Amino acid sequence: MTKSLRLVTHGGSFHCDEVLGYAILRRALPPEALAISMLTRTRDQSVIETADIVWDVGGVFDPARGRFDHHQRGAPVRLDGAPYSSAGLLWAAYGRDAVRAILAGRGGEDVVERVWTEMDEQVVRLVDLADNGQRPVPDFGDEGLDRAARVADGMALPSLIEVLNLPWDAAQVDRAQAEDERFVQAAEIAGAFLDGRVEQIRARIAARDIVLEAHARSADPHVLELDRGMPWQGPAHDADLPVLFAVYPDKGGVAWMVGCMPPEPGSFAQKLPLPDVWAGLRDAELARVSGVPDAVFCHLNRFIAAARSREGALAMARIALGLTREPAGLGAK
Incomplete structure (x- = not known):
């Protein structure tokens, strides 16, 4: 009893x-x-x-x-x-x-x-x-x-x-x-x-293992490719991954995001911001300037952008990385 x-x-x-x-x-x-x-x-x-x-x-x-x-x-x-x-x-x-x-x-x-x-x-x-x-x-x-x-x-x-x-x-x-x-x-x-x-x-604990596995599969170590949105910045910091951008679907599933990696946890800065010429642009204007046909928007502060497809978001990340890789001294791995 x-x-x-x-x-x-x-x-x-x-x-x-x-x-x-x-x-x-x-x-x-x-x-x-x-x-x-x-x-x-x-x-x-x-x-x-x-x-x-x-x-x-x-x-x-x-x-x-x-x-x-x-x-x-x-x-x-x-x-x-x-x-x-x-x-x-x-x-x-x-x-x-x-x-x-x-x-x-x-x-x-x-x-x-x-x-x-x-x-x-x-x-x-x-x-x-x-x-x-x-x-x-x-x-x-x-x-x-x-x-x-x-x-x-x-x-x-x-x-x-x-x-x-x-x-x-x-x-x-x-x-x-x-x-x-x-x-x-x-x-x-x-x-x-x-x-x-x-x-x-x-x-966050569950996300860590997923982030590490996803990074190991990603084509470029600077671009983390995720199949769903999750807390990724903390695990990337903790594991000292060389991530500069993460690509993942938004919660509504209607777009794919390109997120920038901050230099330290909780920072609003970015290790590598998205291109200045994209700042604040949307839809057709952003597609024209970026060269990505399904680009949707880029935040004015250049810490996040989106495209309608995974391929488009990956293209935006690679373009952003390619535009500044050599001047930033990152080099290709």
Whole structure:
């Protein structure tokens, strides 16, 4: 017989760590147990002591007893000394089970571990730092950069979750119930973020092998030929491939794209932009200038173009490469 679980965190205003922690538990725990379990938000010690899993309250860290608080003296820290929040503690204990549930068999244990690790480094750790009053973004000493960092910080998951709290002057009648309802709503948002981020990482891992195989088959090592659109820039960077352009179908299947490789991940620049004379042209004018009959468009900033066929897109990539290969010192391989 499946045992019901009493899940307890503190009441009142909430922060991202306990909200994300609840989202993690909702994915990690067996569905049949979760269906008959109860979430209680309280600081009542008698309720806390009888709970099965307690996080962000209670003053105890003891995974064997289902206790995951981080406010007490001697609270656990990461290997580098960075503090945990309840999200980080629950991620360490239940995160791999949550990833397995989200992936639903799409990837072995190696993929689960890689997803868990990347989520821990890029998401959960930042939630931990924010909850402990440590800004993940440093002070740059430049007014403009610091302002941009504060804006980015304000759009981060902790900020987005915490604005769902009731305002201080909300009606006091049934406030506790309203706060509990807001908490559940926030957990749905955090859970959707968790699901989406795990899926993105899984997809990027899957794309890496496809990109490497496609590059090995491509006629020119500078032109990556893909049969479908996917994240290709990251894998090409990671593998240090000599790719300058990628050719792939758009999601609608009505055109083939020519994408430029940036010099580094996340950059809006290009290692080798498309020809200047193509910039901003479309259809017949672009076909005339480029010499590719089914050319469709070239972005004004020359980082992407399209043709109606794979052959047309490949021709555009080869023309762009041929126009600048020798001056750029790339040479033929």
